[in-house]
Amino acid sequence: MHGLVNRSIESFLRHTYGNETWGEIADQAGIDRAGFEAMMVYDDAVTNDLLRAAAIRLDRPVEAIAEDVGAYLVGYEPLRRLLRFGGVEYIDFLLSLDELPDRAHLAVPDLDMPDLEISGGENGHFELCCKPDRFGFSSMLAGLVRAMADDYGALALIECAGGGRVTIDLLDERHARGRAFDLTKGGAV
Amino acid sequence: MDTMVGGTIGIDPTALGVLMPMHIVISAEGEIASVGTTIARLRLGRPLLHSQFRERFELRKPHTSISLGDLRRLTGQRLHLRLRESPFTAFRGTCVELATGQGLLFNLSFGIGLAEAVRSHGLTAADFAPTDLAIEFLYLKEAKAAVMSEIVALNGRLRVARQRAEAQALTDPLTGLHNRRALDMELQRSVAGVLRGGPGFALMQIDLDFFKVVNDTKGHAAGDHVLTVAAERLRKVFRSQDFIARVGGDEFVILLPGLTEPADLRRVARRLIRNIEQPIEWQGEACRISGSIGITMSSLYASPDPDRMLSDADAALYEAKRSGRGCYRVHSEKTAASART
Numbered sequence: 001m002h003g004l005v006n007r008s009i010e011s012f013l014r015h016t017y018g019n020e021t022w023g024e025i026a027d028q029a030g031i032d033r034a035g036f037e038a039m040m041v042y043d044d045a046v047t048n049d050l051l052r053a054a055a056i057r058l059d060r061p062v063e064a065i066a067e068d069v070g071a072y073l074v075g076y077e078p079l080r081r082l083l084r085f086g087g088v089e090y091i092d093f094l095l096s097l098d099e100l101p102d103r104a105h106l107a108v109p110d111l112d113m114p115d116l117e118i119s120g121g122e123n124g125h126f127e128l129c130c131k132p133d134r135f136g137f138s139s140m141l142a143g144l145v146r147a148m149a150d151d152y153g154a155l156a157l158i159e160c161a162g163g164g165r166v167t168i169d170l171l172d173e174r175h176a177r178g179r180a181f182d183l184t185k186g187g188a189v
Numbered sequence: 190m191d192t193m194v195g196g197t198i199g200i201d202p203t204a205l206g207v208l209m210p211m212h213i214v215i216s217a218e219g220e221i222a223s224v225g226t227t228i229a230r231l232r233l234g235r236p237l238l239h240s241q242f243r244e245r246f247e248l249r250k251p252h253t254s255i256s257l258g259d260l261r262r263l264t265g266q267r268l269h270l271r272l273r274e275s276p277f278t279a280f281r282g283t284c285v286e287l288a289t290g291q292g293l294l295f296n297l298s299f300g301i302g303l304a305e306a307v308r309s310h311g312l313t314a315a316d317f318a319p320t321d322l323a324i325e326f327l328y329l330k331e332a333k334a335a336v337m338s339e340i341v342a343l344n345g346r347l348r349v350a351r352q353r354a355e356a357q358a359l360t361d362p363l364t365g366l367h368n369r370r371a372l373d374m375e376l377q378r379s380v381a382g383v384l385r386g387g388p389g390f391a392l393m394q395i396d397l398d399f400f401k402v403v404n405d406t407k408g409h410a411a412g413d414h415v416l417t418v419a420a421e422r423l424r425k426v427f428r429s430q431d432f433i434a435r436v437g438g439d440e441f442v443i444l445l446p447g448l449t450e451p452a453d454l455r456r457v458a459r460r461l462i463r464n465i466e467q468p469i470e471w472q473g474e475a476c477r478i479s480g481s482i483g484i485t486m487s488s489l490y491a492s493p494d495p496d497r498m499l500s501d502a503d504a505a506l507y508e509a510k511r512s513g514r515g516c517y518r519v520h521s522e523k524t525a526a527s528a529r530t
Contacts, residue, residue: 037346038339078335085328088314106325107332183327184308 001047001135002111006036009050009065012072021057029053041110047135063160066136070143074151082107083148084181090152090173094118094126094145114164116141124170133164142166153178197288210318211280213295214287215242215260222292227316232309234274246270249279260284260293270297276309278302299323304330361435363413364420372434372442376495379444380487389449389487393458394502395423397439397465398479398514411471415478422464426457442502449488451519458482458517466515481509482517489520 014022026033029049055062074080087093101113120126130138142160149156155175161167202223210227221237250269270280282297299306317323359371379390404412423433432444468475483506487493505520
């Protein structure tokens with residue numbers, strides 16, 4: 001798995017549970033405490049070991065951790081901005097999710113992401129399908145899509161439905177004032 | 190079946206604006222007759238509408254003074270235009286002739302200066318046609334910057350790690366002095382410097398006397414302690430620019446740049462031996478060692494050679510040891526001759 005994914009998990013663990021807990025999880029998973037390089041590719045087994053060790057140490061299911069990682073990522077400003085390029089409104093963002101793997105590829109050609117399919121739209125109900133669903137990827141997406149609803153100021157109910165599926169019920173697209181987004185960094189002059 | 194050949198299509202200006210929000214229609218008289226929504230949103234001192242096209246835009250490529258007659262000849266070509274006023278936004282585009290006598294239709298884009306234009310004019314995603322890849326371009330620009338900064342940071346970390354590894358590969362772990370490999374490299378460099386006409390240098394080889402006795406009678410820990418203290422004393426005696434290496438169990442080689450006076454070298458050698466002979470305490474007992482020194486200088490050779498200098502210093506050292514412990518000898522033809530016999 002790409003170092004970006006491993007680094008994201010590491011970063012989340014360090015930030016949320018502290019460096020000491022990260023160190024214990026790293027030891028348990030047989031990973032260097034110094035952590036991952038974002039721009040290097042690691043063996044898939046490393047990601048599995050990391051998630052499993054985190055689940056045991058934190059006594060939480062892998063899916064719950066993955067969901068928190070997804071929400072945590074939106075807090076990383078450069079990534080939040082890249083995600084906001086997906087659409088002007090939250091609904092555009094949702095409908096552009098199937099382009100996410102291609103967009104990720106544009107930025108990082110060796111980042112391997114599962115295929116995403118977004119369907120629905122009637123009565124604000126959408127379904128996001130993630131194939132293949134490995135490393136708790138669909139849970140991570142659920143966390144990310146939920147955090148992005150807040151970012152856009154939309155009110156939505158987001159649930160993992162199993163089998164790589166995430167359901168999104170958009171209740172109010174303009175529930176609150178979302179966070180600002182200018183096309184260019186630093187905004188307009 | 191209908192074909193468009195020879196026919197014309199009529200289109201409502203609003204509909205044209207949906208297809209091409211960055212279009213400009215100029216009349217047969219060269220006046221800007223209508224513009225798309227994005228062009229209308231440009232932050233300019235006065236609106237473009239109803240002003241003369243050539244007064245507001247400069248044709249950069251193909252280079253020619255702009256007149257409607259010229260432009261008609263430019264239809265279908267790749268045009269580079271620029272605003273004649275701040276922020277001097279650049280455009281690229283092309284133009285086609287409208288139905289006879291109705292003027293020209295330009296379609297523009299920001300080209301490579303997109304990010305700057307979006308910033309200066311405060312544009313949003315809604316200002317671009319769905320077919321326009323402008324948003325993807327901006328996305329890519331930011332994604333690339335984020336990835337590049339990660340790679341730059343990674344390179345920085347790798348460089349530090351490499352420097353650390355190199356330092357370790359060139360350092361004697363016990364004493365922290367340079368090791369044999371580092372000496373070979375430095376000697377090579379020093380000789381190359383002399384060959385290029387740089388200043389000369391001296392090479393000193395030192396063997397600790399009675400070290401083996403300490404090691405055999407008091408153990409390796411005592412031996413290591415003695416070596417560490419001896420290394421400390423070498424550091425004190427030599428100048429900061431001198432290069433001190435531990436090249437064997439109890440052997441050291443020092444390069445002394447700029448020192449080519451035998452009298453100076455003798456003084457350094459005597460001081461060094463005096464220092465080394467100070468008793469070294471180990472678990473309440475005094476260990477006594479001494480040092481024998483062989484010296485050579487680059488100035489003794491017409492064309493100095495690293496191996497030759499090392500073997501001459503070694504021969505001088507051998508000569509010093511034969512004279513008893515705690516002695517030094519400077520290499521000369523005589524020592525060289527006696528070493529060979």
